[in-house]
Amino acid sequence: MKTLVFAAALLLGSIMPSTAQAQSSALYQQLGERSGIETIVEEMLLGVADDERIAHYFADVDILRLHKLISEQVCNVSGGPCEYTGETMAVSHNNLGINNADFNALVEHLIAAMEQQEVPVSAQNELLALLAPMHRDIVE
């Protein structure tokens, strides 16, 4: 019996989200869950495609796969039920020669996409804060 209670407690513990996870999934919801995130990433990539400062980086990229991977990643970091299946940021951006200006250009398109989707400022900031540490692995 004791063993059973212990097992039940373990199971319950693994199902119940921690506070941090609860906060993150609130962010996931504010971003519009999977479909909202896919729209945001799509808008961002459309902005990027029109931006001659950085569009050349994406010229030879499979844009549909990129859309899928970035959406997975945003879903994952915002606490959604997604697994990111791509390479690490360091590997996928290795030797691309991306500088600070390029990185900021992408951030601007992400912000514009979130504004367009009327994501609350607080949720925008929380997502940006979660993504900003990637700067270290992307910018050379």
Place this chain on the structure above:
Amino acid sequence: MPKRIVFGLSALLIGAVQPALAQQFETPGSRLLATGGASTIEGSGGGGIVPWATLSSYADEGEWGGTAQMTEVQVDDFSLSVQGASINWNNRVEVSYARQQFDLETIGGELEQQVWGVKARISGDLVYGAWPQVSAGVQYKRNQTFALPQAVGAQDDTSTDYYVSAAKAWLAGPFSRTWVANLTVRSTEANQLGLLGFGGDKGDSREWVGEASVAMFVNRYWAIGMEYRQKPDLLSFAKEDDWKDVFVAYFPSKHVSLVGAYADLGSIAGLDSQTGWYLSVQASF
């Protein structure tokens, strides 16, 4: 949905023939909105009265940028008009110029000063990384109306301020808002910025003073904040106080910013409790 991306990409390939130069003038620079800050009354990029570690304009790596500013301050018995400009290369070096006219409305007369500034980013980035952005700068000041300052005890009509600043942004700080803080330490012997000359009968040596700013972005375009600036007190004829202000800043685009503030400048030239309004407009290119 994916069709739109494919369409966008095709449009991009066609659009690749557009001249790159047009883009240069369409967007002032690649740094994020508001990271160029405002222009200080001494010309350097920063808040209103405190030079920040950030460099003026939106120039990032590999880019040039510039700003032009006009600022008006109106307190009980004085008004200050500032016109200035700056250029930024590579987000590494900022060169600035400001011209100040200080109208002694109650006492009578006018004081004028020119300030040339150079500021270099030493390390770090305002937004990215764990460490603050750190910059060091100089402000070479030349008082052009030295008769009055000399008569009240000032020793020199020219002097140079040296300062080091550290600034950091928190993208999602308290209330999930973006916050920016800046700390500056300055070595100076300026009386009321230098408008009352440099050095005095109470001391003719440099002092270290501290200056601080904090701002919270309500959204992408609006920020509120406050600044504090310690000042030396070298002239015995009149006490000099620290300055402080609370401000609202508006960044409608990368081309223009507006700052309005309520400033408490303390005692100036023997007239106490000088409070009033500060208004600054900056254009970036």
